[in-house]
Amino acid sequence: MSTAEIFDRGYRKFDGERAGLGQAVRSVSWHTIRSILGIGRKGRHKVFPIIISVIAFLPSVGFLALAVLIGDLLEGELQPEYWELFGLPIVAVVLFATLVAPEALVRDRRDGMLRLYLSTPLTKPTYLAAKFIAVMSTMAIVVAGPVLLFLVGNTIQSLGPDGFGEWIEVLVKVVLSSLIIVLFMTSVSLAASSLTDRRAFASVAVLGVIIGVSIVVNIAVERIGVSRNLLVLDPFAVSLETAARIFGNVSPEFTEAGDDVPTWMVYSGTAGWILVGLGILTDRYRRLASV
Amino acid sequence: MSVITTQNLTMQFGAQRALDSLNLEVPSGVTGLVGANGAGKTTLMSIALGLRGQTSGSISVLGMDPAREAAQLRSVVGYGPERNVLPEDMPASDFVKHLSEVRGMPAGEAKGRASDALWLVGLGEERFRALGTMSTGQRQRVKLAQAIAADPSLVLLDEPTDGLDPVQRDEMLALIRQISNDYGIDVLLSSHLLEEVERICDNIVALDSGRLVAQGPLTSLVGDTSTITAELVEIPDRPGAIEGVEQRLRQAGLDVQRDLNLLRVTGDDPQVTLDAVRDAIAAEQARIRRVSTDRRTLEDLFTEVPA
Numbered sequence: 001m002s003t004a005e006i007f008d009r010g011y012r013k014f015d016g017e018r019a020g021l022g023q024a025v026r027s028v029s030w031h032t033i034r035s036i037l038g039i040g041r042k043g044r045h046k047v048f049p050i051i052i053s054v055i056a057f058l059p060s061v062g063f064l065a066l067a068v069l070i071g072d073l074l075e076g077e078l079q080p081e082y083w084e085l086f087g088l089p090i091v092a093v094v095l096f097a098t099l100v101a102p103e104a105l106v107r108d109r110r111d112g113m114l115r116l117y118l119s120t121p122l123t124k125p126t127y128l129a130a131k132f133i134a135v136m137s138t139m140a141i142v143v144a145g146p147v148l149l150f151l152v153g154n155t156i157q158s159l160g161p162d163g164f165g166e167w168i169e170v171l172v173k174v175v176l177s178s179l180i181i182v183l184f185m186t187s188v189s190l191a192a193s194s195l196t197d198r199r200a201f202a203s204v205a206v207l208g209v210i211i212g213v214s215i216v217v218n219i220a221v222e223r224i225g226v227s228r229n230l231l232v233l234d235p236f237a238v239s240l241e242t243a244a245r246i247f248g249n250v251s252p253e254f255t256e257a258g259d260d261v262p263t264w265m266v267y268s269g270t271a272g273w274i275l276v277g278l279g280i281l282t283d284r285y286r287r288l289a290s291v
Numbered sequence: 292m293s294v295i296t297t298q299n300l301t302m303q304f305g306a307q308r309a310l311d312s313l314n315l316e317v318p319s320g321v322t323g324l325v326g327a328n329g330a331g332k333t334t335l336m337s338i339a340l341g342l343r344g345q346t347s348g349s350i351s352v353l354g355m356d357p358a359r360e361a362a363q364l365r366s367v368v369g370y371g372p373e374r375n376v377l378p379e380d381m382p383a384s385d386f387v388k389h390l391s392e393v394r395g396m397p398a399g400e401a402k403g404r405a406s407d408a409l410w411l412v413g414l415g416e417e418r419f420r421a422l423g424t425m426s427t428g429q430r431q432r433v434k435l436a437q438a439i440a441a442d443p444s445l446v447l448l449d450e451p452t453d454g455l456d457p458v459q460r461d462e463m464l465a466l467i468r469q470i471s472n473d474y475g476i477d478v479l480l481s482s483h484l485l486e487e488v489e490r491i492c493d494n495i496v497a498l499d500s501g502r503l504v505a506q507g508p509l510t511s512l513v514g515d516t517s518t519i520t521a522e523l524v525e526i527p528d529r530p531g532a533i534e535g536v537e538q539r540l541r542q543a544g545l546d547v548q549r550d551l552n553l554l555r556v557t558g559d560d561p562q563v564t565l566d567a568v569r570d571a572i573a574a575e576q577a578r579i580r581r582v583s584t585d586r587r588t589l590e591d592l593f594t595e596v597p598a
């Protein structure tokens with residue numbers, strides 16, 4: 001039986017039930033994900049997402065390849081902890097936050113689509129929610145994807161967690177850590193992107209916040225000798241340290257002479273960055289003229 | 292029922308009053324919102340869409356309060372902005388479908404409706420083309436298509452003929468007229484081009500510096516007046532003929548204003564006045580350069596506004 005449909009039936013009144021705000025948010029999110037990943041767009045828009053995905057998955061694929069080739073020899077020193085795997089593709093995550101994520105907001109302001117969206121049932125908060133969901137969803141591919149791949153690959157190679165209970169525990173920690181890192185990076189990236197209508201400027205702003213602040217904090221700690229507690233202001237380090245703490249570990253950077261930076265301080269630092277980012281984002285859009 | 296009703300609607304931006312105690316009744320059909328740049332047209336549209344809150348006064352659109360029922364209202368109101376808002380690398384069909392979904396069309400229905408709307412505006416064959424490759428006229432049509440695709444009850448169009456050549460403009464105006472006539476969609480059309488508004492609108496709302504200049508059916512605001520202008524020619528063999536015409540008209544009870552050879556005659560009934568002018572000229576055997584019925588245009592609405 002043919003599955004063909006006739007769409008050109010002529011303009012007519014619609015007497016069905018209209019979908020609610022949920023569909024509007026889903027539609028904008030999906031449209032944004034397609035735009036970010038370059039789906040349905042020219043080839044040049046697909047270059048960054050592909051390069052970033054390759055960089056993100058390379059370490060996990062490399063370790064899995066080693067596991068297949070040398071098996072048990074990989075256990076022990078050579079086998080990275082799951083939380084450490086969040087740090088390996090961090091370049092890809094930062095590249096994503098810098099070069100790809102700003103597209104979600106900047107393009108709408110540049111094209112004037114924001115104005116059109118706000119003439120629909122969407123409001124500024126629901127529009128931002130749709131954009132946030134879209135960026136988080138795509139960023140999750142490069143944050144959670146490699147670690148989950150590593151977990152599944154290890155499990156297939158019998159190198160994964162012992163027993164179902166432990167496996168589920170690792171999975172939950174991976175998902176929770178990914179969620180926090182994604183939320184963190186999305187918040188910082190969209191906040192910096194909200195300050196300009198130009199993608200290049202947005203990328204510089206995101207880079208300035210993530211790398212710039214990180215450099216300043218590290219100089220203060222390593223060169224000037226300020227307390228290591230200041231590292232909670234380093235966006236690079238604090239987000240990864242949060243993952244480490246969720247797994248019950250402390251990274252060497254956050255400990256000195258047996259003294260760890262307190263976990264509550266790490267969590268507060270991460271939460272602070274997320275809240276400040278959200279605050280800047282919502283405040284910036286609250287001030288934007290609609291039409 | 293009125294499509295839009297306002298009572299003492301006022302919008303203040305700092306020291307500037309964008310809308311000044313507007314009392315409007317916008318009925319069904321195509322309504323022209325006219326006024327120069329800065330008259331308050333876009334501000335009124337923003338408030339009508341619930342995108343801005345007014346400083347004081349009230350507004351009702353399709354019986355809803357835009358401030359409190361914004362989402363519900365905007366699902367049945369289409370909007371075609373003045374600015375170019377089209378993402379360059381997106382096919383027209385995807386763009387219209389996406390906005391239909393955002394306006395509440397079920398996903399399956401949105402695809403068909405996007406196609407239908409694009410056929411209606413004459414872009415059926417072009418619907419899979421990227422928006423960035425389209426001409427200005429085609430882009431304006433896409434903007435109209437996205438505004439009507441979700442079957443709105445009311446469409447707000449901000450300068451929809453901006454950037455169009457005369458042929459494209461005629462086609463766009465015909466389309467706007469069609470969506471009102473054939474599909475019962477009410478249209479509020481903002482424009483600073485009075486001539487095009489006069490051509491297709493049923494009703495007029497004229498704003499000047501935020502104040503209401505005039506509103507009502509087009510036929511009551513523009514068209515023939517009851518004043519007849521007669522330009523006569525002074526000729527040597529009929530001295531006093533012009534004075535004779537003037538006197539006869541005054542005797543007939545008509546109001547006559549004379550400026551050299553130009554007589555402006557006003558009466559209650561344009562046809563009776565015209566007949567009286569014709570009879571007086573014939574009786575005095577005066578020579579005529581022209582006789583015409585004065586016509587009131589939209590432009591006159593603005594020139595008659597006291598400073």
